[in-house]
Amino acid sequence: MMAEKQGFGESFTVTGGDYFNAGLVSSRIKKLLKECGIPEQAVRKAAVVTFEAEVNIVSYAVTGIISVKVENGSIFIEARDQGEGIPDIESALLEGFTTANDKVREMGFGAGMGLPNIKKFSDTFEIESEIGKGTIIRSMIKIQE
């Protein structure tokens, strides 16, 4: 895990299979947003979105980058991974649909709620995926005072 300044925000690397550290990146992003003075409600939404994106990378990808920036009264989150990709995005967005293995499920993940949670807590949500290449998720959360 490392952070690199990108002027407008920060990017964090998430390593696939690293269940041990799942949640550390979202925790750092939450602290960063709090330090920027973003109101609590928007920070909590961003925490859910980044946590689920992080768990998805850990569970399904080789590696991934979660970027966050604050611009024009909104939080923009992008999770871009190199992984297996999602064959059926429509199904993956349905609550309860999962392709998680037993290891993931034993830890209380893989309930088929990750992408639905990201969608639920985002004001706008986009997903692109290519089989064998990876997945990109973009989420925008409006900051309301």
Added chain:
Amino acid sequence: MDIGTIAEKLKLKIICGESRLGETVTGGYAGDLLSDVMGNSKKGDIWVTRQVHQNTVAVAALKELAAIVIVQNASPDADTVQRAETEGVVLLVSAQPAFEVVGEIYRLLRGA
């Protein structure tokens, strides 16, 4: 009602987070699916679960939950305790199963 009072009334073992026992519990949530808790719990909730691994701490910290109550005398992993200490998360253990723990907390909070 504060975390400490609930811990005392339910005879919960305090694993870590003693400095936060005076904080108020505003509600509760029960579940072992982390995304369910992530999506549906609210700030200030006391979370009843059978999960013992350290990702529970990440969920509790991100959602600003009042405390985690691990049921059935299950022992939190060493990493879980360490991470809870680092993140300032209150970790409690009950000897009872989830049904009893939830029932008692509900009665205390809602007076039912």
